[in-house]
Amino acid sequence: MSIKFYESPFHAIEEPEVASKSVLKADLTIMIRDIIENRGWTQKEAAERLAVTQPRVSDIVNGKIDKFTLDMLFSMLDKLG
Template identity: 50%
Template sequence: MTLEYSNIFDAITEDKAEASELQTRSDLMIVIRDIINAKNWSQADAAAQLGLTQPRVSDLVNGRIEKFSIDKLMTCLYRIGFRFKPAFADNQLTMAVEAVTTN
């Protein structure tokens, strides 16, 4: 018997909406971790840029998904210069990523 999941979080919850939220949080955390690594930031540098404490950055880069909401992760991305811009037209939902200037 082989189990197959399109979303790994489907394996831990029967609630499809919860699995989707967990996957989204995971995806956002991975992107933020990749940005931190690409910029060669220490956890202290990342904390200053993201508006978090260093222990919270440690939680983020170590994948402690239960510690972060989508809202918090979106705020972190904004603080380092990115914003998601959803649009709906012609029965199509699209999502663009815009660069933003933060000060």
């Protein structure tokens, strides 16, 4: 049996189109999380600036990408400048 390599873990379990969107959502979530951390904001401060609730920021920080659409993540990045 040979070893099969995938572009990402998502590509191992999902159809290519779904996997690609999941990879993009994961990348955007990481970018948002990094911006929040680099600015030294608490989750509450980030929530106020993003016009979302603190639990939504917690979802981002904890990588729960399935709870967000690409549109929502791009909107958050836009608000962060």
